[in-house]
Amino acid sequence: MSLADIDAAAQALGLIVMGGERLNGATRILLGAGPDFWAALQAAPEGQDGKPDPVDRYSTRVINALARELGATADFPFGGPPYTPFIAWATASGRAWPSPTGMLVHDTAGLMISYRGALTLPRPVALPDTPTRKPCDTCPDQPCATACPVNALTAHAPYDVPACHAYLDTPAGQDCLTQGCRARRACPVSQAFGRPPAQSEHHMRAFHPS
Numbered sequence: 001m002s003l004a005d006i007d008a009a010a011q012a013l014g015l016i017v018m019g020g021e022r023l024n025g026a027t028r029i030l031l032g033a034g035p036d037f038w039a040a041l042q043a044a045p046e047g048q049d050g051k052p053d054p055v056d057r058y059s060t061r062v063i064n065a066l067a068r069e070l071g072a073t074a075d076f077p078f079g080g081p082p083y084t085p086f087i088a089w090a091t092a093s094g095r096a097w098p099s100p101t102g103m104l105v106h107d108t109a110g111l112m113i114s115y116r117g118a119l120t121l122p123r124p125v126a127l128p129d130t131p132t133r134k135p136c137d138t139c140p141d142q143p144c145a146t147a148c149p150v151n152a153l154t155a156h157a158p159y160d161v162p163a164c165h166a167y168l169d170t171p172a173g174q175d176c177l178t179q180g181c182r183a184r185r186a187c188p189v190s191q192a193f194g195r196p197p198a199q200s201e202h203h204m205r206a207f208h209p210s
Contacts, residue, residue: 003125013062014040015116018106019093020127027125030093033114038199063117072119086115094130100145101153101183107131110189111144135189147186168208177204
């Protein structure tokens, strides 16, 4: 099965191939939430049963099923510790890099990058050439670095998690809580990717429960 075939099978589940890596005769394929992921989840049992962690449960079920179909091994960025090193795998794929905010930026998803799992196939799969530079290199204003209203995400300091949480408890912070992180939304690549606000709100409320 070619990479295009794997991507087509993933897209039917709301997932997309977000990178890959050759591994001594094997191939690791990274799968992420695509623009249709939220709709696929809402139509699935996990999106309707009212139980906790619908995103992780859906990802686990459909990626494990895809792994069985392909004769692959599935790994996930959740469920630890110990945690699988997805950040290292992402950067090794040549399609994700540290952004000015410190968060990873992807060549097509921008700061809306969301890895849901990985497939390791015990055979070579042809991978496309990777970009020669990250999208930030051609983004003259780099608005993500100044978009956070409380400077919790900047180019020159670690992520100020307490400041972020405190802001989300204010009336002004409802914009970030219900629409998604303003720094992520500021990225031009993120804007072109098209994540639904409801999906961003779900992740923000998981990060900042009431």
